Amino acid sequence: MKKIKWLLLVVGLLGGLWLLSPFMLDFAGRVLIVQDKLRPADLIVVLGGDGNGERVATGVRLYKQGLAPKILMSGGPLAWQLTYAEWMKKQALASxxxxAAILLQAKSLSTAEDAKYSRQVIEPLKIKTIILITSPQHTRRAARVFRKIFPAPDYEIMVYPAQPSAFKVDRWWTRYEDRALVVWEYFSSVLYFFKGY
Structure with a gap:
């Protein structure tokens, strides 16, 4: 009788976890995404790293809406002596x-370097308000890093996810590409936490 009670308890707990798992997985994806309310800023910063240009397209759209007079393309080596920054500039020019409205930071190889090297470009320009564009699943970590490198009250960082995006938060766990992005983002977030971000 005792064994049956334990078996029923274990089956009940596992069943409950199974029923809750879609909600927990959904939450795990959504918690990565930050979207601040936007207002006019001094600069839009677009982070490199997406292969389909969705970040640049979002930055260009916000620029054309008049949310900032300049765009900084941030990203280091891509391939064949081409940098993400240069590739993104070409996309923005074509759009x-x-x-004259495009600035480049072409040395970074990581989110932390994006922030550090972007600050070297931004500091002499007396810029105070920044709209930061990156992929949705990358927004929370990028926000933490940029807000550490560009601390308040000297700077204001408004984070905005690329829209539309190849990353789909709804049922992300059912698609290989989105699973890989979420797992990578959690791994990177833990790594960055131990680095002090």
Whole structure:
């Protein structure tokens, strides 16, 4: 009789976890995404690292809406002596952004370096308000890093996810690409936590 009670308890607990798992998985994906309310800023910073140009397209759209007079493309080596920053600049130029409105930071190889090297470009320009564009699943970590490198009250960082995005938070665990992105983001977030971000 005792064994049956334990078996029923274990089966009940496992069944409960199974029923709750979609909600927990959904939460795990959504908690990665940060979207601040936007207002006009001094600069839009677009982080490199997405292969389909969704971050640049979002930055260009916000630029054309008049949310900032300049865009900083941030990203280091890509391939064949081409950097993410240069590749993103080409996309922005093709989308109608004038060359005079585009700044480049082409040394970074990580989110932390994006922030550090971008600050070297931004500091002399007396910029105080920044709209930060990255992929949805990357927004929370990028926000933490940039807000550490650009601390308040000297700077204000408004984070905005690329829209539309290849990353789909709804049922992300059912698609290989989205699973890989979420797992990578959690791994990177833990790593960055131990680095002090």
């Amino acid at each position: 109608g952004v004038p060359a």
